[in-house]
Amino acid sequence: MTRAIDSLDKLLAPVDPAKPQGAVWLVGAGPGDVELLTVKALRLLQRAEVVVYDRLVSEAVMAEVPESALCIDVGKQPGQHGLKQAQINKLLVDLARSGRNVIRLKGGDPFIFGRGGEEMVSLQAAGIRCEVVPGITAAVGCAAASGIPLTHRDCAQSLRLITGHGRRGEPQLDAAALSAVNQTLVFYMGLSWSASISAQLQAQGRDPETPVAIIEKGTRPDQRVLITTLGGLAETVARDQPVSPSLLVVGEVVRFYRADLQVRSGKPVSRCAVQERSA
Numbered sequence: 001m002t003r004a005i006d007s008l009d010k011l012l013a014p015v016d017p018a019k020p021q022g023a024v025w026l027v028g029a030g031p032g033d034v035e036l037l038t039v040k041a042l043r044l045l046q047r048a049e050v051v052v053y054d055r056l057v058s059e060a061v062m063a064e065v066p067e068s069a070l071c072i073d074v075g076k077q078p079g080q081h082g083l084k085q086a087q088i089n090k091l092l093v094d095l096a097r098s099g100r101n102v103i104r105l106k107g108g109d110p111f112i113f114g115r116g117g118e119e120m121v122s123l124q125a126a127g128i129r130c131e132v133v134p135g136i137t138a139a140v141g142c143a144a145a146s147g148i149p150l151t152h153r154d155c156a157q158s159l160r161l162i163t164g165h166g167r168r169g170e171p172q173l174d175a176a177a178l179s180a181v182n183q184t185l186v187f188y189m190g191l192s193w194s195a196s197i198s199a200q201l202q203a204q205g206r207d208p209e210t211p212v213a214i215i216e217k218g219t220r221p222d223q224r225v226l227i228t229t230l231g232g233l234a235e236t237v238a239r240d241q242p243v244s245p246s247l248l249v250v251g252e253v254v255r256f257y258r259a260d261l262q263v264r265s266g267k268p269v270s271r272c273a274v275q276e277r278s279a
């Protein structure tokens with residue numbers, strides 16, 4: 001997948017001093033399924049000149065980038081360090097100043113736990129044109145791909161997207177606010193802190209029988225959904241060892257999950273069969 005370039009210096013050398021400054025598109029790549037890209041994102045990718053991308057961008061999405069494009073992987077593996085955010089900000093500014101039009105491709109939506117806001121502000125401060133193209137965020141994509149409605153009139157009147165990873169590691173949740181019933185909680189980056197999340201919510205009175213879904217690699221061909229409860233979460237994670245990227249969905253809506261009635265993307269077989277029969 002990595003089509004890294006040999007030398008950034010070469011890339012950053014001004015192509016032509018008379019060439020105007022480039023622009024940056026902050027583009028959401030969605031949760032993985034290439035068919036969940038927006039039309040705008042797909043069009044931009046298919047004519048990309050330079051793509052600066054993250055670890056969460058799927059291979060299927062990267063396959064849409066032309067061979068001729070320069071692709072720079074600035075992703076961080078969990079526990080390792082890729083480029084620091086300040087270095088990424090500088091890279092985007094330098095590329096645009098050297099006349100490049102840059103696609104900054106981020107998993108999901110650039111403005112949901114994606115630090116897209118920081119990159120936009122840095123580009124604006126440098127006087128560089130920047131456009132944001134939204135993407136389907138992981139909560140929305142994973143919920144759809146596993147048949148879990150995030151809201152439902154009967155049991156979930158609100159939805160919260162929460163980072164399960166604090167600035168210094170363990171999250172300090174506003175557990176009292178999160179413990180109210182009739183709301184769905186979706187934790188991003190919460191896998192390594194699932195025991196703590198579970199304990200904090202239960203300490204504030206959230207029922208240990210509250211259903212929880214762990215959605216691993218949502219929308220991708222190897223998606224896996226693990227159903228458990230708040231009280232059983234730590235044990236499920238220890239036993240089934242879900243890997244990154246995974247989301248935690250907490251709330252009564254998880255009861256709608258039906259493993260036996262999943263339709264795989266792009267294959268609405270049963271619907272066609274019904275239409276044929278009734279014709």
Ligand SMILES: C[S@@+](CC[C@H](N)C(=O)[O-])C[C@H]1O[C@@H](n2cnc3c(N)ncnc32)[C@H](O)[C@@H]1O
Pocket residue numbers: 031032056106107108109110111112113114136137138139142187188189190215216217218219220244245246247248
């Ligand atoms: C740094 S956040 C980026 C979120 C992204 N900007 C978005 O809008 O989805 C990374 C976290 O998103 C979640 N995530 C992203 N893609 C996912 C996927 N395909 N399946 C499950 N979780 C995913 C995981 O919790 C992962 O740790």
